[in-house]
Amino acid sequence: MTDAALPTAPAVAGRSLWATALRRLMRNRAAMVSLVVLALYTLAGIVGPMVWPHDYATVYSNYVKVPASLTPYPRANTIVPGAERALARARVEVDTVDVAGETVTLGLTASREIDPRITRYLDRSDLFSNARIVETGDDGRSAVMEADIARLTFVFGTDSNGRDLAARILVSIRISLMIGALATGVALIIGVLYGATAGFLGGRIDGVMMRIVDVLYSLPFIFFVILLVVFFGRNVVLMFIAVGAVEWLDMARIVRGQTLSLRRREFVRAAEGLGVGPAAILRRHIIPNVLGPVIIFMTLLVPKVILLESFLSFLGLGVQEPLTSLGVLISEGARNMRNAPSMLIFPSLALTILLFALNFLGDGLRDALDPKDR
Amino acid sequence: MLRYAVRRLLGAIPTLFVIITLAFFLMRVAPGGPFDQERTLEPTVMANLNKAFHLDRPLYEQYAVYLGNLLRGDLGPSFVYRDFSVGELLGAGLPISMLLGACALLLALLVGGTLGIIAALKQNSTVDYLVIAVATFGITVPNFVVAPVLSLVFGVWLGILPAGGWEGAHPAYMLLPVITLALPQIAIVARLIRGAMLEALRSDHVRTARAYGLPARLVVIVHSLRGAALPVISYLGPAAAALLTGSVVVETIFGIPGIGRYFVQGALNRDYTLVMGTVVIVAVFVVLFNLAVDLLYAAIDPRVRYD
C-alpha cells in the first residue's frame, strides 16, 4: 500500500460526486422550493423575534387566549366594559362612556375627591393608553377623563398567558431549528461512524458493538434525562447531546445493515484487492453508498427530535419559560384545542410546513446523491 | 444459521445482565423516591415504608436480592400499586399492548408498503408527491394531537365509535388506537420503502431483469423489494419492539389498560421495581427482534453471511 497514491484519487472523485449531486439537486424543483422555505425559516428564526412588533415574553393580561384575527383588538363591544372594569377598583362611579374614533371619554363621579393618579387604572389596561383628566368639577368629586384606545393586532391570537402567539412561534422556530439541526447532527455523526465501523469490521467486533447498542436502547430514557438534569443542571446544549446520544442508535443500525451488505459487493472487494485501506474504503465506498437511507432517516429524525423536546421540557431539561419550542407550543395547543383552536393550529402548521420542506429536500438530496445514477 | 441463532441467544444473557445492572443503579441515582408525592410523608411513616420495602438496606444488597428474585422469575412487588406484583401488572397489560402494537405494525406495513412502492414506481410524478405529502403528514402530527382529535370526532361528534375504553379485544375499541399508533409508522415505512426501492430499481440485477425483458412489472417489484427490504427491516426491529410494548400517550388518551403507561408513570413515580420490569421486557424484545433482523438479513441478502 502506498500512502502517496491514496489521497489524490478520493479527492478528485469526491469533488465530482458533490458537484454532480449539486447540479442534479438544482434541477429538482420541489427540492429547490423546499430549500427556499428552509432559508425563510432560518431567517424567521434568527431575525423574526427581533423585528416582530410583539415581544415573545410580553404578557397582555387583558387578552388571554384571544382568537387569531387580522383586525386589531379591542373589539367595539369590549371597550365600554373594559373601561368600566379597569376603573371598578378605583372607587369612582363611571357615569358616561363615549367612544369616538380612537379615543374614549368617561364622565366620573366619586364620594370623595378624585385622585389624579386614577389615570393609571386605564393605562394599566392593555386596552387604553395615554389616559388624562381633561376636566375636573369644582368640588373635585367629578371629572372627565379621556384615553386613547390602544390597538393591538394578534394575527395568530394569544396563548394562555396572553402572549402574542406569532411572536412565540417565531422564537420557537429558532429553538426547534437549533434542536433539530444539532441533535440530528450529533446522531448522524455518531450513528454513521459507529454503524459503518461495526458493519465493515463485522464478526465479533460487530457483535459486541451491536450489543452495546441493544444495552443503550433498553435503558429507561426518562431516568437518563432526569440524571442529566441533576448532574449538569439545565442547559439547552446538554439537551441536544442527550437527544442526539439517544437517537443515534437507530441510525447506527441502519448504516450497519447497509454496510454489511455493501462490503460483500464486487467494488468493495476490488478495492480491497487493490490494497486500499479500510478507512479509505469506508470513506470512499461505504459512506457515499449509505447516504441515501441515511438522508431519508434524517428527515424522519428531525420531527421526532423536535417533538421529543417537549417531553424533555416537561422533565426540566428542555427550554424554560419564557423561551419556548414548537413541541411545547403544540402540546399546549393540544390541551386547548377545544377552547382556543388557534393555539394548536398555527404551531402545528409551522411545524408541518417545516417538515414538508425538509422531506422534499431530503428526497431531492437522496436522488441527487444516488451513486448508481452517476 | 441455527448455530448462529443459538449462539446469539446465549450471548444475550450477558447483554441482559448489563442492561439490568445499569438500569438498576441509574434509577437509584435519580432524585426522589417512590414515596415522594405531592404531600410529603411523616418521617416515621417514611421510615416504616422504606423498611417494609427494604429500601433501608445497602444498595448492593438490594441489587443482589433483586437479581436473585429475578432469576426465580419474580419481578418483585410494585412500590406504588401495592395490591399487585410487577409480574401481575405487566402480565395483565402486555398482551393488550402487544395486540394493539401488532395490529398497528401490520397496518403500517400494508399501507406504508403499498404507498412506498407506488411512489417509487412513479418517481417525481404527482402521485409520488401526493404519497410523500400524505406520509409526511403522518409524522408531522404527533400522536398526542391525533388521539384526542380522533376520539373527539368519532366518539363525541359523530358518536359512531367509543371515545375511549377497553372491552376485551372488541374491534370498535381497538380501531382508533390502532390507527393512531400506525399513522407515523405508515409514513416512515412508506418513505423508507420508496427510497430503498428507487435504489434497488437501478441496481444491476433489476436492470438485468429488465434487460432480459422479464415482462411482468411484478417481477421487477419483487426483485427490487428484496433489496429495499434491508433498511426497512433495520428500522422495524427496534420499532416493533417499541410498538409492541405499548405507547403511553395512546393508552392514556384512549384509556387502554396496556403497559405503555408504566414506562413513563413508573419513572415519574419512581416505582423502581415496575421500571425494572419494563426494562426487562424491552430488553428481551430488543434482543429478540434484533436477532430476527440479523437472521432476515441473511435470508434476504445472500451476500450477508453469519458463521
Next chain:
Amino acid sequence: MAMSHRRMMFGTRASALAGALLLAWSAGAAAQTTYVRGNDGDPETLDQHKTSTVVEARILRDLYEGLVIDDASAKVTPGVAESWTVSDDGTVYTFTLREDAQWSNGEPVTADDFVYSLRRIMTPATGAKYANILYPILNAEAVNTGETAPEELGVKAVDDKTLEITLASPTPYLLELLTHQTALPVYPPAVEEFGADFVSPEHIVTNGPFRLVSFAPNDRLVAEKSETFHDADSVKIDRVVFLPIEDRATCVRRFEAGEVHSCHDLPSEQIASLRERLGDQLHIAPYLGTYYYALNPTRGALGDVNVRQALSMAIDRDFLAEEIFSGTMLPAYALVPPGISNYVEDGPQLPYANTSMLDREDEAIAMMTEAGYGPDNPITLELAYNNSENHRNAATAIADMWAPLGVNVTFNARDLPAHYAMLRDEKNFDVARAGWIGDYSDPQNFLFLNISDNDGFNYGQYDNPEYDALMDEAASEGDLDKRATLLAEAEALFLRDLPQVPLLFYSSTSLVSPKVEGWVDNVRHVHPTRFLSLSE
C-alpha cells in the same frame, strides 16, 4: 337544533354499545342500574391502611362503612356507630355500634374489628402511608415508631358493641378524622388468613353499601350493591363501575359521548367552553385546599419580611384565579380556606386583601426600595415548580407581576417526585410552588404545616416560638371557641411573617350527568354512591 338531535342519536348509540357490553359481561342482569364513575386515576391499593389519595377514598367509601361517615353533603353522620359520648375533658370517646352492622359474609361487625384495624394501621410493618393522621389517639405515634406494642394503643373494646377510643389530648376534629378512609375497618379473619392479599376480589370482606366484584389494574373496578348492608333498602344503585381515567380531557370526552356518568376533576383550560356547552352539568364548588408559594428565608433578600410582603402584595390573585385557572380557583389572602369547621367567623387575612392592585403595586415598590432593591438593584429569584401547564402558566404570570419590583425570575421545573424531594431535602430554591388539600375540616390541618419542627412541610422554614406555643396551646384546649381564637392568632402571626405566600384556594370541579340524582356539592368533594341514584 338538527345538530344537537343528531348528536343525541349517535351519542345514544355509542352509549348503548358501551351499555350493552357492560350488561353482556354482567350476564343476565337486565333491570340493573349501573353507575359508571370516572375516577381520576387507578387506586394504588384497596387496603385502607395503605392508601393516601382521594382516588382510593372514593372507592373505599363505597366498599366500607366507618364508625362515622360523610353524608351526601359531607356532614359527619353516624355510620357503624349509632351514637357516642365524649368524656368531659374531651379525651375519651365511647361509641355504641349498631346491632345490625354486618360484614359481607354475614358476620356481625364488632368493636374488636375496629380495635384490630386501628392497631394494624399503627403497626410499623404495615407500612401505612397515612398512619400519622390518627396520631391523636393515645400512644399512636409510639406504636407507629415501634417504641410501644400495638396493644398499648388507646383503643379498647368494652364489649362486642362498645368501642372506647382514648386520646392523648382533646381533639375536637376526631370525628372528622374518623370519616377518613384510614379509619375504616378491615375484616380481621381475612387479613389473618390472606395477609396483604386480603384485598383481592375473591378474599375481600367488606361492611359497606357495596361489595367488590372485580378489579383489573388500569382497566376498571366493579362493585355491586351488598345485600348484607344494614341500610341496603336505601341504596338505589345496583352496580358501580369505577373507570381510572388519568387524562382529564379524556374523561370529558367520554362524558360527552355518554360513556361515563361523572368526572371528578376537570382540565381547567376547558372550563370556559364546558360551561358554555354543558351548562349546569358542570359543578364548581369551594374545596378545602390552598395553593401557595414557599419563600426560602435563608436566601438573601427573602430573609427580609418586607421583601416577602412586597412580593405577595404585587401578585394579582384575581388574574390568576380568573384567567390562568379559568375561575376554578379563588383568590387567597390567608392559609386556612373559608368554609372550614371549628374556626372563627372571619379568619385573619392579609391586610391588603381589599386594596386595589395599583396601590398595592406602588406600596410593594416602595417597600422594595426601602429594603434596598428595585429595578436599579434587581434581585434574581429561582422559582421551582412541579411541571404541569397550570403551574407553568401561573409561574409565568407571577414572574411578570414581580418584574416592576426589580425581580428577575428564573424557572426550575422538575417532575413531581424530584420537586418534592428537593423541597424536603436540599431546599435549594428561592421560591417554590406547593399546595395542600385538607384531610379533615379543621384549621389545625393547615396551620400545622408551619410548625418549626414539621420538617416535611415547613418549606418556608418558619421558626417562630410564639407560633409553636399557640399551636401547642390550641392542641390541648378543649373549648372549641377558645381553641379557634388561638388558631386564628397563630394564623395572624403566619400572615404577618409570611414564610409562605398563599395565592389561591382550590375549587373542586366535576361533570355530573343529569341522570345522576342526589349529588350535593360540598367542601370535601365527597359524593358517596349510596346517596346517589340514576334516572333513565
